[in-house]
Amino acid sequence: MKNILIIGSTGQIGSELAMKLRSIYGGSNVVAGYIPGAEPKGELAESGPAEVVDITNAQQIADVVKKYNVDTIYNLAALLSAVAENKPMLAWHIGINGLLNTLEVARENKCAVFTPSSIGSFGPNAPKDGTPQDTIQQPRTMYGVTKVSGELLSNYYALKFGVDTRSVRFPGLISYVTPPGGGTTDYAVDIYYSAVKGEKFVCPIKAGTFMDMMYMPDALRAAIEIMEADPTKLQHRNSFNIASMSFDPEIIYESIQKYIPDFEMVYEVDALRQGIADSWPNRLDDTCARMEWGWKPEYDLDSMTRDMIEKLSKRFKG
Numbered sequence: 001m002k003n004i005l006i007i008g009s010t011g012q013i014g015s016e017l018a019m020k021l022r023s024i025y026g027g028s029n030v031v032a033g034y035i036p037g038a039e040p041k042g043e044l045a046e047s048g049p050a051e052v053v054d055i056t057n058a059q060q061i062a063d064v065v066k067k068y069n070v071d072t073i074y075n076l077a078a079l080l081s082a083v084a085e086n087k088p089m090l091a092w093h094i095g096i097n098g099l100l101n102t103l104e105v106a107r108e109n110k111c112a113v114f115t116p117s118s119i120g121s122f123g124p125n126a127p128k129d130g131t132p133q134d135t136i137q138q139p140r141t142m143y144g145v146t147k148v149s150g151e152l153l154s155n156y157y158a159l160k161f162g163v164d165t166r167s168v169r170f171p172g173l174i175s176y177v178t179p180p181g182g183g184t185t186d187y188a189v190d191i192y193y194s195a196v197k198g199e200k201f202v203c204p205i206k207a208g209t210f211m212d213m214m215y216m217p218d219a220l221r222a223a224i225e226i227m228e229a230d231p232t233k234l235q236h237r238n239s240f241n242i243a244s245m246s247f248d249p250e251i252i253y254e255s256i257q258k259y260i261p262d263f264e265m266v267y268e269v270d271a272l273r274q275g276i277a278d279s280w281p282n283r284l285d286d287t288c289a290r291m292e293w294g295w296k297p298e299y300d301l302d303s304m305t306r307d308m309i310e311k312l313s314k315r316f317k318g
Helices: 014-025 042-046 058-067 081-086 088-109 142-161 184-197 216-228 249-257 271-278 287-293 301-317
Strands: 004-007 030-034 050-052 072-075 112-114 129-131 168-170 172-174 201-203 211-215 245-247 265-267
Touching: 004 014, 004 058, 014 030, 014 042, 014 072, 014 216, 030 058, 050 058, 058 088, 072 088, 081 088, 081 142, 081 271, 088 112, 088 142, 112 216, 168 216, 172 184, 172 216, 184 201, 184 211, 184 249, 184 271, 184 301, 201 249, 211 216, 211 301, 216 287, 245 249, 245 301, 249 265, 249 301
Parallel strands: 004 030, 004 072, 030 050, 072 112, 172 211, 201 265
Antiparallel strands: 211 245
């Protein structure tokens, strides 16, 4: 990677990934693509170039790729799971039509493309525990449908046209930088905010619901390391299971109580999010990622909890 375009640079992952990539490759070599109304702010705006790039506009993507001699595109444009279920047509338009635009521009300009998939690409028929890299994928949400379709479309462009497409299946992502934005796993972000603010947390996911989760620093490393990996060692491309930790609401609640003993949590289950969560795996098997490109998480639940509480405490009390 030398010159990078991030489409969706002001979103949940993009805002942090842009700064991480700029710290590695230099600010001027990482273009922050955004849509009007979601302009970069602060350090993201000041540390490197930014351009309007609507993923549904192929010409905009092509113009920016040519202007900056881009060789790698991080395509992060998507609606999160619960939002996508309420806006299925828009989710498809962004997730699939937008991806097709990106892949065509990449084909014409010889760019590599990273497009994240998700645990949402699996459905209720997949094995729940130790979900294999290669197994049945029959999601029952539009979010999941777009993720599976995106994996297949990316593989097609790799096989048919030689486009260097790569991807990981992200679990739920937890961050102290970017607030949650409509994902099924976002309760695991909200709970830390409530704890540090001294508020009672109302959990929308019922006890006993296990889902894979990952701390954002590990997710950023995965997105970068997969694109830096030796292509001759990759038997898979779109998309690798990656895993870090799996827990239910009670386990994360107890983890927080170790540091904030008076923290309280009650349940008020959201039917939409609970239904989505019930269709997802409890725990992914990421053996292929570990073997093919050396994937290994650095954070477990306790180390993440310590860091989240420390960072959020500084923000809200400092």
